[in-house]
Amino acid sequence: MLVTPSAHPVLADLMAQITARPDRYALFSDFDGTLVEIAERPEEVMVPADLATNLGRVRTMLGGALGIITGRPLRQVAEYIGAAGLEASGLHGIEFNFPLTAGGSPAALEAPRELIAEVVKIVAAEPGFRLENKGAILTVHFRQVPAAGGRLRAALEEVIDRLNLDHHLKDGRAVIEIIPNGTSKGTALAEFMRRTPYAGRIPVMMGDDKADEDAFAVAQASGGFGLKVAGEHFRAGDEPFRHAGEVRDFIAALAAHSR
Ligand SMILES: [Mg+2]
Incomplete structure (x- = not known):
C-alpha cells in the first residue's frame, strides 16, 4: 500500500474498505486547498501533472462515482483536471457538467x-x-x-x-x-447522490473550508462522512489530512490499487 506510514488511521481504514468494495463508495472532493494548495491568486494554483491521471483512475475504480464539488466556475476546473473526464459541480452547487435530475439547481445566472x-x-x-x-x-x-x-x-x-x-x-x-440563496456544496452533493452511479453508495467528501461543511453534513445524513484537510479553516491536530499534498497521496495510493 502506498499510503505513507504517517497517514491518519482513518485513511488507512478507508483505503482498505474502498479497495475491498469500491462499488460501495462515492468519493467527492473540493478543489482549492484540498486537491491543490491555495495560491495567492486562484489562477496561480500549481496542479501536479499526475493529478488528473490519478483522479481518472480512481473514478474508473469506483465505477464512475467520483465527483468534484467546488466554488470555482467549472470551466476553470476543467482546465486543470478536465482530462480526467470527471463529473463536477461548480459555483457552490449552481453549475453541473451533467444534466440535472428533477429537484436539481437552476442554471447559472449573472449577479444583479x-x-x-x-x-x-x-x-x-x-x-x-x-x-x-x-x-x-x-x-x-x-x-x-x-x-x-x-x-x-x-x-x-x-x-x-x-x-x-x-x-x-x-x-x-x-x-x-x-x-x-438556495444552493451550496451540500445541495450539490445531494444532487450527485440522486444520480447513478452515486445513489445508494456511502458518500465521502474531502474538503478544507467552511463551505465544505455543508457537503459534510449532507454526506453524514446519507450514511457517509467528511474528511477534513487542515489549514486556515480546520486547525491542524486530529484532521485526517494535514495538507493538500496528503490528499493527493491518498488519491495516488487509491489509483495504484486500480491497476
Ligand atoms: Mg477549498
Whole structure:
C-alpha cells in the first residue's frame, strides 16, 4: 500500500474498505486547498501533472462515482483536471457538467447589476481587495490585507441588506463570496447522490473550508462522512489530512490499487 506510514488511521481504514468494495463508495472532493494548495491568486494554483491521471483512475475504480464539488466556475476546473473526464459541480452547487435530475439547481445566472456596481465600489476603496466575478457568484479576495476582512464583510453585508437581495455571504480562506440563496456544496452533493452511479453508495467528501461543511453534513445524513484537510479553516491536530499534498497521496495510493 502506498499510503505513507504517517497517514491518519482513518485513511488507512478507508483505503482498505474502498479497495475491498469500491462499488460501495462515492468519493467527492473540493478543489482549492484540498486537491491543490491555495495560491495567492486562484489562477496561480500549481496542479501536479499526475493529478488528473490519478483522479481518472480512481473514478474508473469506483465505477464512475467520483465527483468534484467546488466554488470555482467549472470551466476553470476543467482546465486543470478536465482530462480526467470527471463529473463536477461548480459555483457552490449552481453549475453541473451533467444534466440535472428533477429537484436539481437552476442554471447559472449573472449577479444583479446593482450588486456588481456596489461591490466594485467597495473593492476600489481598498487596493488589497480583488473582485473575481464568477457570474452568479461574486468573490472578493483579501489575502493581501488580512486585517481588512472584518471591514469587508460588514460593507458587503450592508449592501445585501440595503439592496434587499436574495443572497448570502460565505466566508472562505481569505475570501468572502456573495452567493444566491438556495444552493451550496451540500445541495450539490445531494444532487450527485440522486444520480447513478452515486445513489445508494456511502458518500465521502474531502474538503478544507467552511463551505465544505455543508457537503459534510449532507454526506453524514446519507450514511457517509467528511474528511477534513487542515489549514486556515480546520486547525491542524486530529484532521485526517494535514495538507493538500496528503490528499493527493491518498488519491495516488487509491489509483495504484486500480491497476
Ligand atoms: Mg477549498
